[in-house]
Every structure is written in C-alpha cells, then in structure tokens.
Amino acid sequence: MAAWAERLSGVRGVLLDISGVLYDSGTGGGAAIAGSVEAVARLKRSPLKVRFCTNESQKSRRELVGVLQRLGFDISEGEVTAPAPATCQILKERGLRPHLLIHEGVRSEFDDIDMSNPNCVVIADAGEGFSYQNMNRAFQVLMELENPVLISLGKGRYYKETSGLMLDVGGYMKALEYACGIEAEVVGKPSPEFFRSALQAIGVEAHQAIMIGDDIVGDVGGAQQCGMRALQVRTGKFRPGDEHHPEVRADGYVDNLAEAVDLLLQHMDK
Amino acid sequence: MAAWAERLSGVRGVLLDISGVLYDSGTGGGAAIAGSVEAVARLKRSPLKVRFCTNESQKSRRELVGVLQRLGFDISEGEVTAPAPATCQILKERGLRPHLLIHEGVRSEFDDIDMSNPNCVVIADAGEGFSYQNMNRAFQVLMELENPVLISLGKGRYYKETSGLMLDVGGYMKALEYACGIEAEVVGKPSPEFFRSALQAIGVEAHQAIMIGDDIVGDVGGAQQCGMRALQVRTGKFRPGDEHHPEVRADGYVDNLAEAVDLLLQHMDK
Structure with missing residues (x-):
C-alpha cells in the first residue's frame, strides 16, 4: 500500500x-x-x-x-x-404517499408529508417497531399496490450499541423484498x-x-x-x-x- | 399443454x-x-x-x-x-444444540432436544414471536458462533389466513442471512x-x-x-x-x- x-x-x-x-x-x-x-x-x-x-x-x-x-x-x-430529509424530497418530487415503518424518533421529519391512501412503503431502522404486526402491515400495503415501491433508509446489516450488536434496517428490507418479490430503493x-x-x-x-x-x-x-x-x-x-x-x-x-x-x-x- | x-x-x-x-x-x-x-x-x-x-x-x-x-x-x-420432526432428526445426527426462534405451538416437538449452550439457530414461522428483540437475539447468537449454522423450517414468502396474507418464515430467514452474511439450510x-x-x-x-x-x-x-x-x-x-x-x-x-x-x-x- x-x-x-x-x-x-x-x-x-x-x-x-x-x-x-x-x-x-x-x-x-x-x-x-x-x-x-x-x-x-x-x-x-x-x-x-x-x-x-x-x-x-x-x-x-x-x-x-x-x-x-x-x-x-x-x-x-x-x-x-x-436519509430522512433526503427521502422527504424524493417523496415530494415523485408524488409518493408513504406508509411509514420507522422509529418514533424520526417521525417528525415526515410532518409535511401526505400519508393518505399510501402508494409506497418507507422503511427505516425501526428497532422495537419491527414487530411482526408492523412488518406484516407494510407487506400487505405493498402486496395491494399494482407497482409496489419500497424505499429503505439505508441497508445496513447491523450497528453497535453500548449493549452490543443490533440488527439494522437492511435485514428487514431484504425480508420485504423477498416476501413481495420486489427490489427496494435505498436512500442513504x-x-x-x-x-x-x-x-x-x-x-x-x-x-x-x-x-x-x-x-x-x-x-x-x-x-x-x-x-x-x-x-x-x-x-x-x-x-x-x-x-x-x-x-x-x-x-x-x-x-x-x-x-x-x-x-x-x-x-x-x- | x-x-x-x-x-x-x-x-x-x-x-x-x-x-x-x-x-x-x-x-x-x-x-x-x-x-x-x-x-x-x-x-x-x-x-x-x-x-x-x-x-x-x-x-x-x-x-x-x-x-x-x-x-x-x-x-x-x-x-x-x-419440518419440525425432520429438523429434530438433523439436530440429533449432527450434535447441534439449537437456539429456537419458533412458534410456541410447535415447541413441544423439540422436547427431547438439548438446548444448552447453543451452537446453531433454528427458525420457523414464529408469527408474533418475530419481535425485534427475538430476531436480535437470534442474530447475536449467530454472530457469536465461529461457524454459524442457521436452519430454517421452510422458506415460504407468505401464506393466507382467513384474515388475509401473512408473512411467512422466508423473509425472516433472508433477514438473518443478510445480517450475518451466511446462508440458511432449509428443512421443508x-x-x-x-x-x-x-x-x-x-x-x-x-x-x-x-x-x-x-x-x-x-x-x-x-x-x-x-x-x-x-x-x-x-x-x-x-x-x-x-x-x-x-x-x-x-x-x-x-x-x-x-x-x-x-x-x-x-x-x-x-
């Protein structure tokens, strides 16, 4: 080197x-x-x-x-x-109304976004929010769309907290990609x-x-x-x-x- | 045809x-x-x-x-x-002691299995059991193993309940594969x-x-x-x-x- x-x-x-x-x-x-x-x-x-x-x-x-x-x-x-502000810009540019599967802490970044009648899913590192119920709801929203759009804020495998390694959004993105037969767009x-x-x-x-x-x-x-x-x-x-x-x-x-x-x-x- | x-x-x-x-x-x-x-x-x-x-x-x-x-x-x-009885046979043959991420309803199939000091993870359609905490625990067990073994009971994308489509084990298998950089063995x-x-x-x-x-x-x-x-x-x-x-x-x-x-x-x- x-x-x-x-x-x-x-x-x-x-x-x-x-x-x-x-x-x-x-x-x-x-x-x-x-x-x-x-x-x-x-x-x-x-x-x-x-x-x-x-x-x-x-x-x-x-x-x-x-x-x-x-x-x-x-x-x-x-x-x-x-990624969150960058995603908001994309949503506005493309007229996308998201169903959000995100952490409560970042929800305020989406305050200006129209979320009625969702035509896409936005997923981020939701931590405890990645319950089966929430994942299943995101899956169902995607399966009901003719052209499902999944936007993922990053695709990290894991990160380190003071308590140890923690699963990041990437795996959950892969789970939805596989279940829906689609490919996510990664922002971040x-x-x-x-x-x-x-x-x-x-x-x-x-x-x-x-x-x-x-x-x-x-x-x-x-x-x-x-x-x-x-x-x-x-x-x-x-x-x-x-x-x-x-x-x-x-x-x-x-x-x-x-x-x-x-x-x-x-x-x-x- | x-x-x-x-x-x-x-x-x-x-x-x-x-x-x-x-x-x-x-x-x-x-x-x-x-x-x-x-x-x-x-x-x-x-x-x-x-x-x-x-x-x-x-x-x-x-x-x-x-x-x-x-x-x-x-x-x-x-x-x-x-898949559960077939998995138990594999575990016994290969001397594997599983950490289980499975549905409570199928736990009795594993009654005869040694689960001390796990050297593999067995994942099945856990439904509500697919919490972030449980997924993270399975991830951490795998990351601590020198040769991580992940056994998945099936790899279905989704199934249909009377209430609608439901995420199956496949997506969660993909999530752990991606996060750990490994490939699961599928039984079923x-x-x-x-x-x-x-x-x-x-x-x-x-x-x-x-x-x-x-x-x-x-x-x-x-x-x-x-x-x-x-x-x-x-x-x-x-x-x-x-x-x-x-x-x-x-x-x-x-x-x-x-x-x-x-x-x-x-x-x-x-």
Whole structure:
C-alpha cells in the first residue's frame, strides 16, 4: 500500500460517519468514542471542509445533533446529511404517499408529508417497531399496490450499541423484498446520490474527498464507488475480518477517528 | 399443454399440501376449503397412495391433525411429513444444540432436544414471536458462533389466513442471512430431501408421484425439481400471476383440490 502522503494527497473535504465513529449509540444517549470530540474540533479548525454523512434514522437530525452536542461535539443541524430529509424530497418530487415503518424518533421529519391512501412503503431502522404486526402491515400495503415501491433508509446489516450488536434496517428490507418479490430503493449510504449530495453541500469533488466510517461496505465501499477515498476506523461495528473483506479494501485502516485526523492534518496539502 | 390423460399417466402416489389446499388457517381454527374434505376422503378410498407434505410449523403435528379432524378431514398424525420432526432428526445426527426462534405451538416437538449452550439457530414461522428483540437475539447468537449454522423450517414468502396474507418464515430467514452474511439450510419444501422423505413414507418413486399445492415455488417448483409432477390449486395463497411465473410452470392448474382429485381419479391407470 502506498505511503499515507500519497494516499491522502489533494484531500480538501472529509465526510464523517457518526455512529461508530463519533460515538456508540445506546441507552442514556450513548458514549463518545475516546478522542473523537477533540478530533472533530481539530478538523473543523483546519482548512478541510467537513460534512457529517450518516444513515442515522432512529432520531431526527435535531435530536441527533442534540445528543452529540451534549457529548461535547461541535456540530450543527445544517452540517448533517441524513436519509430522512433526503427521502422527504424524493417523496415530494415523485408524488409518493408513504406508509411509514420507522422509529418514533424520526417521525417528525415526515410532518409535511401526505400519508393518505399510501402508494409506497418507507422503511427505516425501526428497532422495537419491527414487530411482526408492523412488518406484516407494510407487506400487505405493498402486496395491494399494482407497482409496489419500497424505499429503505439505508441497508445496513447491523450497528453497535453500548449493549452490543443490533440488527439494522437492511435485514428487514431484504425480508420485504423477498416476501413481495420486489427490489427496494435505498436512500442513504451506500447509494451514490446520497454521497454526492453530501459532497455538494460542501462544494468538494469526489476525487478531493475522503470518507471516514466504521462500515466496510456502506461507508468505505460506497464512497469508493462514488470516486472518493475512504478510511475504515477500528471502532463501532468494525470487526477484524473487515480488513480481509472479499470485495472492499479501504484506502487505509486506522484505530479511531483521532488517528485518522492526525494523518489527514499531517499530510494535507499546505 | 398435453391432455390431462397424458399428464397424469402412471401416477401412483399423491402428496398434498395442507394450508391453502385443505383449509385456510386463521383464528378459531380456520376454515375448510369447499370440497376438500370430500376430496381427501375420495382420494383415500382410491388405490392411490396419499401423504400430507406440509411446511406447517406453527403447530405440532398432533395439534395440526386435531384441527383438521375437527374440520372433518380423514387424517392421522402418521400420515404427515412436517419440518419440525425432520429438523429434530438433523439436530440429533449432527450434535447441534439449537437456539429456537419458533412458534410456541410447535415447541413441544423439540422436547427431547438439548438446548444448552447453543451452537446453531433454528427458525420457523414464529408469527408474533418475530419481535425485534427475538430476531436480535437470534442474530447475536449467530454472530457469536465461529461457524454459524442457521436452519430454517421452510422458506415460504407468505401464506393466507382467513384474515388475509401473512408473512411467512422466508423473509425472516433472508433477514438473518443478510445480517450475518451466511446462508440458511432449509428443512421443508422446496428442499428435495424433504419431498423424498415424504415419498419414501408411501413407497412411491418421484416419477410416479404428483404434488398438489397452492405455492408455485415451494410446492410446484420444489416437487418438479425432485422429479415429480405438480398441480397448482387456485385456492389459498394462489394469485393469478402465478400462472405466468417466470421460472415455474405447473403440470396443470385446477380450481381447487376437488377438481384435482376428479382429474386424478378419472385418468388414473385402472
């Protein structure tokens, strides 16, 4: 693998995943990952452009930012690209009226959306909301549609809470795809449109940007397919096997966000 | 399509699916499908061998047979091939100790099985038992195993209750496969071993047997891949689109079991 200087040359913008990179979510608000609060602060004092690019869909952006601020992070709502607002834009553009299978915490993001007489299903990381009854209702709505549309906020396999690994929306998306014989549209990482909208928000081209995440497929693979570089942190849902993933190889592996930021600031074009 | 006489020549044994063919399950025991009670009786008076081959895994065989007898069917426990007893045999042969994610109604089938310190997960149509908490627990057990083994009792997409279409185990199997990056072993239709064990029970070769079911993939496709012929009934979960399925074409489509039995008895080799 090339030296860090080469791998990081010309980087102007940084996309940061949140869960597993900044903090581990969990009861009581979760816990900041050691060194991440300071790492974000240093990054924001540098000339590098920063954008938070998350698949978090259990909380509204407002609530998420509130949690992070309480943990000490320098972050504001306007700096976050998240699937729920992106989905609302798609629903409006296409005249779609969703049946929602989502977490209560994110419901307020859909306040402006017409939900009468649903002609699509929107699924997100619903946690305990993924009851059999709720899944069956979403399934029945889809089966009654002539052209069933299923939109999934992300397709993560699992994430890490302070209490352990937790099933993410991806499996439930696969369950509905299989039961209905359809394919979901994914809003969020790893969809290229989603990365591009985050880059657009900071005015940085893909080849000038680097993604830092804990998910080898959703963060690293997705960003690379979009023309970006990507580092995987060994925090959050990282597992040692990720460094030998059959399909995805990060541009670098770092112990945590603090190490990633050290490297970026050290090798940044002055 | 050839004439019925040709399509049905040489049939000596009949495998009958239960749910959607004999009856629609549902609250209060469900309801017999019109004509099916008499059709089973006629079939059993004929020279044809009969075996019930079901993926039912919400009830023990004893309970299932009890329900059917109350609806008027001539059926006994020894005539039913079902996934739970077949799974118990596999667990014992391979020294597997399961974590069970199954319906309470079928738990008694596993009374003889060692469940200490689980080294595999067995999943069945758990209905309301498919809570997020239970799915997450099964996921965590699998992720802690070095060589995770997931056994699924069937892989049906959905079935029909008197109240409407209901999600079956298949979607939940897909969810765990995706989240854990593994492939499940399916016990039940459409697995060839399962059909073969039903045929063995009545001493009939695959080419001499015909399957009658409402599931174009699980019943019809599975039986055909096993060398049998198969009819699809237009009851239960049948949907008109099934007659133009991209991969599976039944040897015949009939309105219900009664019509299937009429045809069989009419064209049977005397």
